[in-house]
Amino acid sequence: MNLLRIIFVCFLFICTQACKESSASSYSNFDDEESYTYEEEEEAYPDDTYCADVKYYNPDTGARSNFTLNVEVEDNEVTVIHFFTGWLDGSEFSSQDLDSNGYCSIRLYDGRKFEVQITGSECSYTDGYKIQNDIDDEIAEVTCPRCGSSKYSYDDYCDSCEDEIENTCSRCGGYEYYVNGGLCSDCKRDDEENDDW
Numbered sequence: 001m002n003l004l005r006i007i008f009v010c011f012l013f014i015c016t017q018a019c020k021e022s023s024a025s026s027y028s029n030f031d032d033e034e035s036y037t038y039e040e041e042e043e044a045y046p047d048d049t050y051c052a053d054v055k056y057y058n059p060d061t062g063a064r065s066n067f068t069l070n071v072e073v074e075d076n077e078v079t080v081i082h083f084f085t086g087w088l089d090g091s092e093f094s095s096q097d098l099d100s101n102g103y104c105s106i107r108l109y110d111g112r113k114f115e116v117q118i119t120g121s122e123c124s125y126t127d128g129y130k131i132q133n134d135i136d137d138e139i140a141e142v143t144c145p146r147c148g149s150s151k152y153s154y155d156d157y158c159d160s161c162e163d164e165i166e167n168t169c170s171r172c173g174g175y176e177y178y179v180n181g182g183l184c185s186d187c188k189r190d191d192e193e194n195d196d197w
Contacts, residue, residue: 047074048121051069051070051121054068054115055114058113060112060142076097078096092109093108098116102118103118169184172186174186174187
């Protein structure tokens with residue numbers, strides 16, 4: 001019986017030693033893989049502000065422009081595009097990964113598109129003022145000057161304001177089709193009756 005116990009204890013001892021060696025070698029392999037993977041995934045563009053050539057396109061108006069702007073990069077993603085008086089950030093687009101050449105394409109939630117190509121470290125001079133003016137002009141072009149609603153760039157006013165202008169009497173404010181800023185039939189009738197007196 002004692003012999004069986006001794007054999008059993010020796011067997012357990014050998015098994016535990018084998019497990020320890022196996023787990024130690026797997027940990028060292030894991031550490032090697034982790035350091036190798038980390039070196040392989042080193043970011044081409046560390047967190048910083050960079051100068052970039054930015055192509056802008058608005059599908060609603062067809063406007064296209066090229067600018068030199070500063071962009072912020074975090075975790076190898078463009079997270080902010082700077083203008084003269086403001087910026088675009090994660091509230092208006094999802095961050096995009098840069099490829100190995102420093103390029104990415106960004107689509108704003110409203111459909112406008114920016115293509116970003118990093119050209120070097122932070123710019124001392126940018127076109128931030130120009131892009132701000134261009135975007136403001138574009139927004140004005142598709143905004144109704146009377147009510148602030150959206151309109152087509154080729155229209156003077158939005159559909160509801162056009163309707164109001166075309167069909168509202170200039171004197172009494174009554175609604176009648178095709179008045180076009182003139183008098184409605186009631187106001188014309190009143191004028192005719194006054195002329196008869």
